[in-house]
Amino acid sequence: MLTGSTLDYASEFREVRDRDAGRAAATAARHPDYYAIEEGTALLLYALVRHAEPGLVMEVGVADGRSTQVILSALDANQHGRLVSVDVVEGVGAVVAGHPRWSLWIREQGRRTNRHFDELLTRAGPPDLFFHDGSHHYDAQYMDYQLAWQRMKSGSIFVSDDVDYSCAFIDFVRSCDVPSVVLMGRRKAIGVLLKP
8 A cells, every 4th residue: 555545644735735825826837737737646746755754756847846846845744855856947846946855957858868867866866756747758758767667666656647648657567567556637647656
């Protein structure tokens, strides 16, 4: 089981969401609304981080930083852990800029993308929780999945948003031969794996 009941964290999450809504509104959105994670995904991330108490969370894809803010709020509640976010654009996640548990790493685009991401994973160390919400093109998604999975230790949690955009998640799960959970939101699907 990945978590206890998410109900344990639901009221806590609502307080965090309401508190952080003002900060998020103060930062002008630079990305389309459909880039943002859904409410159910935000609650899932919060509950997973609170329950698993990861030392290192790695997030691929930041945009306006809603998932970043949710993860950091859970880490703050745990009073433990750090978040390394990876994106291709400077200035993402303005709503959490300067947070002491957060660092943003910009990854190269183009032919060296995979090698550069692997270097970032090496520098960061093995993530206890990996969250992918970056490029949803099959090849990019699949390669990110593989590189992160290779670095993760047994018992680490793997989460990917928008697994319905390509077959990368399905093919990746088959290649790993591990059970997965896919949750449907209002407009997106999220996949979860536990590394054996």
